[in-house]
Amino acid sequence: KSGFVSIVGRPNVGKSTLLNRILGEKIVAVSDKPQTTRTVIRGIVSDEASQIVFVDTPGIHAAKSRMNRAMVDAAYGAISGIDLLLLVVDATAPRDDAFVREVATKAGAPVFLVLNKVDLVEPKERLLALIASVSRLHPFAEVVPISAQTGGNVERLVEVIRGRL
Ligand code: GDP
Ligand code: MG
Numbered sequence: 001k002s003g004f005v006s007i008v009g010r011p012n013v014g015k016s017t018l019l020n021r022i023l024g025e026k027i028v029a030v031s032d033k034p035q036t037t038r039t040v041i042r043g044i045v046s047d048e049a050s051q052i053v054f055v056d057t058p059g060i061h062a063a064k065s066r067m068n069r070a071m072v073d074a075a076y077g078a079i080s081g082i083d084l085l086l087l088v089v090d091a092t093a094p095r096d097d098a099f100v101r102e103v104a105t106k107a108g109a110p111v112f113l114v115l116n117k118v119d120l121v122e123p124k125e126r127l128l129a130l131i132a133s134v135s136r137l138h139p140f141a142e143v144v145p146i147s148a149q150t151g152g153n154v155e156r157l158v159e160v161i162r163g164r165l
Pocket of ligand 2: 017057
């Protein structure tokens with residue numbers, strides 16, 4: 001089993017933190033400033049049975065400068081020719097339904113909606129309500145709540161990804 005998995009989403013939602021967590025080492029620049037990740041970066045997770053190539057991307061945002069436009073193009077480029085898309089959203093940020101629908105619709109592969117930063121979401125009922133409402137936006141293959149920072153549910157996410165490849 002092997003496959004390409006892209007990680008996309010708005011700037012600052014935690015894409016690079018997630019990839020670092022998955023890879024178990026700090027190879028991708030993480031910061032609290034948007035656009036820390038300026039290029040597409042790959043990381044490979046292998047075990048006896050599978051090899052998953054992860055593609056981290058610059059955040060997708062309204063591009064004003066030419067350089068920003070190139071970054072957004074790189075992120076959208078990572079949506080094509082892949083086996084699975086991880087669309088990461090920040091569970092603590094305002095909802096951005098039009099964006100989620102647009103990216104999910106453009107993807108030519110199954111989409112996992114990854115709700116990140118759930119360590120900051122209290123109480124649990126709020127998280128359950130959020131999961132229920134984002135699930136209605138698109139026929140996602142999975143909706144997975146995680147905390148890239150604490151590692152919560154990240155191993156399970158990788159297991160579910162493996163199961164899909
Ligand atoms: P990217 O722009 O999507 O790659 O986002 P980064 O991975 O650079 O993270 C942006 C900011 O969010 C950093 O300050 C991270 O430490 C923080 N962050 C990422 N994941 C989590 C999480 O699960 N919980 C919390 N509380 N903060 C997070
Ligand atoms: Mg990044």
